Amino acid sequence: MLFRRNPQLTHADVTPKHLYVNRRKFLKDTGLAGAALLVGGGLWELAAPPKAHAGTKLNGVLKSPFSTTEKQNTYDDVTHYNNYYEFGVDKTEPARNSHTLKTDPWSVSLEGEVKKPRQITIDEILKLAPLEERIYRHRCVEAWSIVVPWIGYSFSALAKLVEPTPQAKYVAFQSVYDPKQMPEARYAGIEFPYVEGLRLDEAMNPLTLFCVGMYGENLPNQDGAPVRMVIPWKYGFKSAKSLVKIRFQKEQPATTWNRMAANEYGFYANVNPTVDHPRWSQAKERRLGEFFKRNTLMFNGYADQVASLYTGMDLKKFY
Amino acid sequence: MRKIFLSKWTKAVVFVACLLPLGSLGWDALHNGLTANPIEYITHTTGDWTLRFLLITLVITPLRKILAPELIRLRRMLGLFAFFYGCLHFLTYIWLDKFFDLAEMWKDIYKRPYITIGFLAFTLLIPLAITSSAGWIRLLGGRRWQILHRAIYISAVAGVIHYYWLVKSAVIRPLTYGAIVGVLLLWRLADRFWPRSGAMQAALKSQP
Numbered sequence: 001m002l003f004r005r006n007p008q009l010t011h012a013d014v015t016p017k018h019l020y021v022n023r024r025k026f027l028k029d030t031g032l033a034g035a036a037l038l039v040g041g042g043l044w045e046l047a048a049p050p051k052a053h054a055g056t057k058l059n060g061v062l063k064s065p066f067s068t069t070e071k072q073n074t075y076d077d078v079t080h081y082n083n084y085y086e087f088g089v090d091k092t093e094p095a096r097n098s099h100t101l102k103t104d105p106w107s108v109s110l111e112g113e114v115k116k117p118r119q120i121t122i123d124e125i126l127k128l129a130p131l132e133e134r135i136y137r138h139r140c141v142e143a144w145s146i147v148v149p150w151i152g153y154s155f156s157a158l159a160k161l162v163e164p165t166p167q168a169k170y171v172a173f174q175s176v177y178d179p180k181q182m183p184e185a186r187y188a189g190i191e192f193p194y195v196e197g198l199r200l201d202e203a204m205n206p207l208t209l210f211c212v213g214m215y216g217e218n219l220p221n222q223d224g225a226p227v228r229m230v231i232p233w234k235y236g237f238k239s240a241k242s243l244v245k246i247r248f249q250k251e252q253p254a255t256t257w258n259r260m261a262a263n264e265y266g267f268y269a270n271v272n273p274t275v276d277h278p279r280w281s282q283a284k285e286r287r288l289g290e291f292f293k294r295n296t297l298m299f300n301g302y303a304d305q306v307a308s309l310y311t312g313m314d315l316k317k318f319y
Numbered sequence: 320m321r322k323i324f325l326s327k328w329t330k331a332v333v334f335v336a337c338l339l340p341l342g343s344l345g346w347d348a349l350h351n352g353l354t355a356n357p358i359e360y361i362t363h364t365t366g367d368w369t370l371r372f373l374l375i376t377l378v379i380t381p382l383r384k385i386l387a388p389e390l391i392r393l394r395r396m397l398g399l400f401a402f403f404y405g406c407l408h409f410l411t412y413i414w415l416d417k418f419f420d421l422a423e424m425w426k427d428i429y430k431r432p433y434i435t436i437g438f439l440a441f442t443l444l445i446p447l448a449i450t451s452s453a454g455w456i457r458l459l460g461g462r463r464w465q466i467l468h469r470a471i472y473i474s475a476v477a478g479v480i481h482y483y484w485l486v487k488s489a490v491i492r493p494l495t496y497g498a499i500v501g502v503l504l505l506w507r508l509a510d511r512f513w514p515r516s517g518a519m520q521a522a523l524k525s526q527p
Contacts, residue, residue: 081355089489092354144356189488279433288355
């Protein structure tokens with residue numbers, strides 16, 4: 001008989017789905033990577049096994065309809081490629097240097113144009129509202145991007161706690177600054193403490209995340225422990241890390257990078273492929289882990305949720 | 320000391336040493352050390368080493384006049400290594416970043432001043448690399464050859480500006496390179512207008 005009746009294949013012989021689905025990409029990437037090696041380039045596809053997470057697991061985290069289904073970056077990428085200038089200006093420095101930051105005890109001062117100003121401890125923050133996992137695209141002004149499963153809840157939940165007065169038009173976010181814990185900061189060339197800000201309606205948009213964790217755990221120091229902002233439709237520098245003060249106010253806050261170079265970093269800093277940074281294009285971005293650049297999306301792909309905040313505004317002027 | 324510079328092994332050792340930065344990149348590539356953004360890392364590393372080799376090449380002339388004339392033996396090789404790392408830097412940009420999209424490249428060079436000046440710094444090195452052989456020195460004549468090779472001053476200054484225009488805020492690094500280039504060029508000016516004392520000149524001349 002020509003046909004063998006029983007080839008004795010078991011489930012284990014089936015090619016795993018992720019391999020056959022990605023086989024072309026795998027061939028392409030390894031082919032290109034092999035070529036890249038000729039000029040000293042990388043076999044980064046042969047990544048080392050992922051490192052163990054160091055954080056504390058966060059329990060009872062809900063899924064969110066705001067999450068993207070795009071492939072997430074590895075924990076290793078997101079924790080070893082950071083802009084956190086207080087701990088050094090190289091991308092790999094925060095992972096090495098940020099262990100000096102003491103995040104316990106921690107409290108955030110909520111103040112300014114609010115009916116109930118107060119301090120809130122990190123324990124209270126963790127219990128204020130149900131934690132959600134939000135898998136967001138994150139686009140840096142330097143034209144790279146990542147997809148991160150953040151954990152937190154909408155900033156509006158925090159705002160409701162202190163009840164902003166009708167005078168509150170903006171919110172200023174201030175990061176921790178302690179030269180003793182951050183000896184590298186003096187070489188950064190920017191002023192500290194780091195301050196960022198949003199218009200109140202931007203801050204109250206449900207996408208605006210008050211973030212306490214990622215990848216199922218609390219935040220590692222280099223990613224902004226113990227609590228940070230995540231504003232997914234704006235360039236990454238808008239999402240201030242390691243918050244110590246949140247101030248509701250009448251005037252637009254003077255924000256760090258905007259004060260450094262107003263022609264390069266606007267107050268709004270919405271992701272916009274049609275408005276270039278004066279020194280480089282914003283039309284494309286490199287998703288970490290990918291070889292080819294991809295097109296940058298208007299409002300980083302969140303136009304449906306946020307475009308209405310800017311109707312009538314000239315986004316070339318208010319970049 | 321002199322003997323070390325004259326030894327036939329010196330060149331070989333320096334040659335191997337000059338390849339170490341490339342070797343280190345290769346090592347990083349095989350050990351997952353190129354960060355999450357390998358193309359950026361390779362671009363920055365090769366760029367850094369291009370500038371460093373330009374500075375090392377420029378430091379040879381003062382050193383050989385002050386320290387040991389034999390150092391001249393190393394100058395061409397060091398200059399060629401600056402060009403070598405410059406080629407890798409440019410290749411990373413045109414291949415890994417732009418994927419040989421020449422239209423994109425020209426747009427970049429036209430639109431982005433830091434690319435314009437970086438491209439200038441690189442292209443200026445090409446004729447210097449080509450004419451680095453003894454045959455070319457004879458062909459051009461020493462004087463003309465020397466004038467041509469002063470283009471390295473412009474290339475080094477342009478390289479520093481390229482770096483300065485690239486960084487977001489940490490200007491201390493490009494400024495450090497700039498300061499070193501400044502000192503090296505000022506030394507040349509001083510050397511030209513205030514020649515060293517007769518005793519020193521005589522001492523230099525009396526050497527083999």
